[in-house]
Amino acid sequence: MGLPRVISLIFSLLHSNQSTPEKIALIQEKRFRRLLRTAVAKSPFYRDLYRNIDIETCRLADLPVVDKPTMMAHFDDFVTDRCLKKAQISRWLEDKNNLGKMYLGKFVAFHTSGTTGENALVVYDRRALDFVHAAMISRHAQPEQMTVLEILGILLKALFIKRLGLTAVLMTGGPYPGYTIAAYLPPFCQLFVKDEIHSLLEPVPKIVEKLNGSYCNELYSYPTMLDILAREQLAGRLKLKIEQPLATIVSASEPLTETTKHLVQKAWGMKIQDTYGSSECFLMARSCGKFERMHVMTDLCCIEIVDRQGRPVPDGKTGDKILLTNLFNLTQPFIRYEVSDVTGYSTEPCSCGQPFPTLLPVEGRTDDIFYIDRPGAGYDAVHPYLFLGPIVELTQVREYQLVQTGRNEVTFSYVPVDSGAEVENKVRKVLEDGLRKAGLINRITLKTLRVENIPRDNRSGKIRQIISRVGVPADLDDDFPRHQS
Ligand SMILES: [Zn+2]
Structure with a gap:
């Protein structure tokens, strides 16, 4: 656990960037079987759901679909740790004193902010969070274009001369996914990274004032906020310089529009690295150093594109929802879990040569x-x-x-x-x-x-x-x- 584990994960994920689709399929298959075995061994819900299924030979498409109401109705049996009880976690989350703390000392828990029905309750253990952080680093637009020596040089400089500035403007102080990722960085990260998290609920002039007084290598926010900040920068009120090394602007949580991309390019002369995730799987896809389309992290998750009736939608077309399988969260197994996102696989390969399939440009929800x-x-x-x-x-x-x-x-x-x-x-x-x-x-x-x-x-x-x-x-x-x- 801890630092050695995250570092070895980072290097294995970096290695996968250079791999072939066939090798990624093998990694995916291995993680998929481990997920199924854990689910059946430790989750009464899945043991019952898969009672007539041979989990050693079945295909993903053979498994039943699970939706949010079902997951929430059976939460205590759904998870693989018997200490986790929906009522107790919900009560614990209501107490604001628990913000930034880990439930029972080992789980990060939060409610999602969906717009319909009961909000989902999502739980990650430290091991699953390590996967998320390692993936954020190894699938960053810049390291993938660098040699290991260059990366080491940047880390040494950050350690001894000046830490890397990560500036996030997010919904803070609550159980929000983006904030959860930023707030639960592994402790050793503080040696390399100076992170500043600003609340987007503050008035824009106040945020601008704070950003003007800080340095930044990576700006991380929602497209709607990046849109606002870019206009502040173009109008001359914001004077934020995105510095090298690793100068990046990362967009999260919402579909990125052409207009926001265009504005950010105009304001800072750089392209946005787009990310796609959900509460149930923080990092599902991410654009590469070509900044053209997003690659699905098929070594971390499976995304099936389906129509309203749940029928598979062919590549090149947009579906009505997705069926998500998170391959690294063994505490709360999301297997063919229905998420109402609109996306589709592209039939065109990306020129970067990464082994991961790409998504069609997102038009919006x-x-x-x-x-x-x-x-x-x-x-x-x-x-x-x-x-x-x-x-x-x-x-x-x-x-x-x-x-x-x-x-x-x-x-x-x-x-x-x-x-x-x-x-x-x-x-x-x-x-x-x-x-x-x-x-x-x-x-x-x-x-x-x-x-x-x-x-x-x-x-x-x-x-x-x-x-x-x-x-x-x-x-x-x-x-x-x-x-x-
Ligand atoms: Zn690419």
């Missing part, structure tokens, strides 16, 4: 899509980024939110930087131009609203830039065309 009435019959699925794109270049706007307030009506709320009256005209002009280009100007009623602040989402605390109040139409045809790349 299903609930980010606005369904508007189609003249004649049915609906058109419109991704608001179609017409929202140019707004991010308006540096007079600090924060914004676009809400579908009626089937064919959207309301754009924004926080202006100063009180000038001309902002309103600019905002309207940019949005109307966008709607015109998307062919929607005569079909969508646009309302604009100047506000003091954009309320944070109640559950996640994040800013939701896109919200539909009217949702998916109840009479939407199930055969509605899926988005294709």
